[in-house]
Amino acid sequence: MLKADWKQNIILVVFSLLMFEVLTKATFAFVAIGILLVFFNIRTTKLIRNILAVGVFVSYWLTYGKIIDPEVGLNFLTSIIVLKILEKETVRDRYMIFFGLILLISAGSLFERTLTYVIFFAISFFILVRDFYSYLGQKWRLKELGKALIWTLPLSALLFFFVPRLINPIPFQEGKPGVGEIGYTPDVSVSEIESLVGNQTPVFQVLVNRSLNQNELYWRGNTLSYNDGWNWPVMVQDKETGRPLLGTAPLGQEVLQNFRVFTRSEYFFSLDVPRTISFGKNIAGLGPLRSLEQRRWNQVQKYQVISDPRVLISEAVPASHYLQTGLTRVEKNFIQENFKGNNISELRSSIQDYFDKNKFSYSLSPGRSQNFMEFMNRKIGLCSHYASSVALIMRTQGIPTRLVSGFLGGSYNHFAGFYMVSQNDAHVWLEAFEGGQWQRLDPTEWLVPERVSLGGEAFMEVADSSFRMNSFIRLPGVFKDMKLWFEQWDFLFYQWLEEIDYQAQEAWFSKINFKRQWLFTFLPMVMVVFMLVYSWFISTRKRNLDESEFHELWRIFYSKMSSKGLKLSNISMNDADKVIREYDRPEITLIWNELIDSSFNNGKALSKNLKKRIQRL
Numbered sequence: 001m002l003k004a005d006w007k008q009n010i011i012l013v014v015f016s017l018l019m020f021e022v023l024t025k026a027t028f029a030f031v032a033i034g035i036l037l038v039f040f041n042i043r044t045t046k047l048i049r050n051i052l053a054v055g056v057f058v059s060y061w062l063t064y065g066k067i068i069d070p071e072v073g074l075n076f077l078t079s080i081i082v083l084k085i086l087e088k089e090t091v092r093d094r095y096m097i098f099f100g101l102i103l104l105i106s107a108g109s110l111f112e113r114t115l116t117y118v119i120f121f122a123i124s125f126f127i128l129v130r131d132f133y134s135y136l137g138q139k140w141r142l143k144e145l146g147k148a149l150i151w152t153l154p155l156s157a158l159l160f161f162f163v164p165r166l167i168n169p170i171p172f173q174e175g176k177p178g179v180g181e182i183g184y185t186p187d188v189s190v191s192e193i194e195s196l197v198g199n200q201t202p203v204f205q206v207l208v209n210r211s212l213n214q215n216e217l218y219w220r221g222n223t224l225s226y227n228d229g230w231n232w233p234v235m236v237q238d239k240e241t242g243r244p245l246l247g248t249a250p251l252g253q254e255v256l257q258n259f260r261v262f263t264r265s266e267y268f269f270s271l272d273v274p275r276t277i278s279f280g281k282n283i284a285g286l287g288p289l290r291s292l293e294q295r296r297w298n299q300v301q302k303y304q305v306i307s308d309p310r311v312l313i314s315e316a317v318p319a320s321h322y323l324q325t326g327l328t329r330v331e332k333n334f335i336q337e338n339f340k341g342n343n344i345s346e347l348r349s350s351i352q353d354y355f356d357k358n359k360f361s362y363s364l365s366p367g368r369s370q371n372f373m374e375f376m377n378r379k380i381g382l383c384s385h386y387a388s389s390v391a392l393i394m395r396t397q398g399i400p401t402r403l404v405s406g407f408l409g410g411s412y413n414h415f416a417g418f419y420m421v422s423q424n425d426a427h428v429w430l431e432a433f434e435g436g437q438w439q440r441l442d443p444t445e446w447l448v449p450e451r452v453s454l455g456g457e458a459f460m461e462v463a464d465s466s467f468r469m470n471s472f473i474r475l476p477g478v479f480k481d482m483k484l485w486f487e488q489w490d491f492l493f494y495q496w497l498e499e500i501d502y503q504a505q506e507a508w509f510s511k512i513n514f515k516r517q518w519l520f521t522f523l524p525m526v527m528v529v530f531m532l533v534y535s536w537f538i539s540t541r542k543r544n545l546d547e548s549e550f551h552e553l554w555r556i557f558y559s560k561m562s563s564k565g566l567k568l569s570n571i572s573m574n575d576a577d578k579v580i581r582e583y584d585r586p587e588i589t590l591i592w593n594e595l596i597d598s599s600f601n602n603g604k605a606l607s608k609n610l611k612k613r614i615q616r617l
Contacts, residue, residue, distance in 0.1 A: 015104065016031045188384050196271075
């Protein structure tokens with residue numbers, strides 16, 4: 001059996017792997033170094049430990065730019081536990097590691113909301129508590145844990161179902177990608193992009209009511225219409241508040257989507273083209289922008305959207321700023337000379353032909369293009385480069401355009417019918433206005449149609465080395481199916497868990513004619529009753545424990561003698577001794593002598609197998 005120290009190390013390693021999206025590379029390295037030093041029994045001096053700690057803590061400041069943040073706190077706590085493992089010398093250190101690990105895996109539940117983590121938490125907690133009993137020199141009894149659960153689980157369930165739920169009991173992770181990573185941002189700053197690497201951080205999970213084609217998987221985030229000649233910042237005029245509605249339901253081929261969001265965002269995501277977005281009791285219909293901003297003080301984790309991928313967004317007359325470019329005269333002249341067309345279709349063909357003839361390419365490492373002309377000369381870029389350049393070309397030629405930032409694609413779980421969209425699926429496309437409608441155009445599809453047909457995550461897997469993610473292991477299909485199978489249980493568990501919200505409680509209360517304000521009286525009464533019953537149970541249990549194992553042996557012995565016709569319980573010890581001697585059974589006499597001898601020593605000095613010997617009589 002593994003020693004307690006190694007069990008703790010294994011728990012720390014598994015925790016780090018489960019938290020790979022939250023912990024930094026420095027923390028991972030620190031955990032690996034610490035475990036290796038312990039494995040090879042290498043003792044470190046205080047100076048070396050301090051140097052390692054300072055280096056890791058400085059990396060947190062360089063990574064996050066701050067020290068007050070939930071993610072930073074989790075990294076700090078992980079590193080502190082590694083330090084304690086390295087310097088473990090006293091019993092006090094052992095206790096600190098135990099309580100530190102309990103706190104660490106508890107804090108991890110705020111970030112990793114999967115059934116897998118729930119199972120890990122339960123097993124780790126069981127192992128740690130069991131070993132802690134051995135630290136204290138006490139015997140671990142599973143029966144005692146069962147008794148504790150009998151008392152705590154019903155009360156926990158009562159509090160879970162009846163205590164008013166908070167709007168966001170679990171904090172979001174930050175929505176912005178790290179420096180140099182693929183990811184969604186509400187603005188499109190093309191000039192800042194030089195190269196990007198894969199980013200598998202999940203953004204949202206969405207359950208849909210019907211199957212979708214890959215070219216329908218455009219998840220809209222924000223609409224951008226203002227530019228400085230190359231970049232597209234977020235402006236107040238592009239933010240839509242939505243029109244309150246009394247109620248709505250999907251019609252015909254419309255898609256009903258139930259979102260569960262993992263990262264903080266200023267905008268609601270939705271399958272293009274959204275008609276309504278609802279969260280809680282709020283139902284909002286969308287206008288021509290089709291992008292709904294979230295309130296900063298009320299970040300929503302789950303919401304519902306109704307969309308129709310077949311329709312186009314209608315608008316009477318677009319605003320004049322949809323034709324503003326911010327381009328120089330030289331850039332405008334370049335566009336006039338090289339791109340011709342009187343409508344969207346003709347101009348699209350002209351642009352696409354120009355890209356083909358001049359061998360434009362798509363790359364995650366395009367280098368920095370500071371403006372439109374620099375990009376046209378370099379002939380290499382990302383989706384944001386192509387969307388911005390095409391939008392500017394069309395505006396110069398008199399066609400109103402705007403950019404849309406969001407996601408394209410997603411990994412489909414065919415077991416549970418939901419899409420998992422990660423930062424790798426982040427995408428930018430544009431919309432052009434003609435005949436009273438906004439039409440979607442995706443220049444990326446012209447250059448690399450596989451990006452649309454496969455989605456971002458899958459595209460990264462099959463593309464050549466310039467696009468490939470830093471992945472050393474290619475899992476066979478059967479393992480990928482197993483992964484999807486496990487993910488469905490995570491999804492179903494948390495879908496059920498998150499559905500038990502404030503509105504669900506209101507529905508229960510209305511069915512039983514219970515008013516929420518009664519909880520202020522009901523719950524304190526329940527707590528008082530629970531404490532009284534529990535106090536009675538503890539006192540009874542204490543009385544029972546006061547009767548030692550020695551007294552239990554006497555009761556068993558008397559019962560056995562009674563079954564043999566020897567009535568000992570109602571006579572004196574001297575008379576009982578005579579009865580035993582007259583019965584003249586050596587084994588019974590020997591046990592009787594041991595019980596009598598131990599009576600003068602408060603039940604001590606009993607042989608370990610005495611109980612079994614009595615039961616065999």
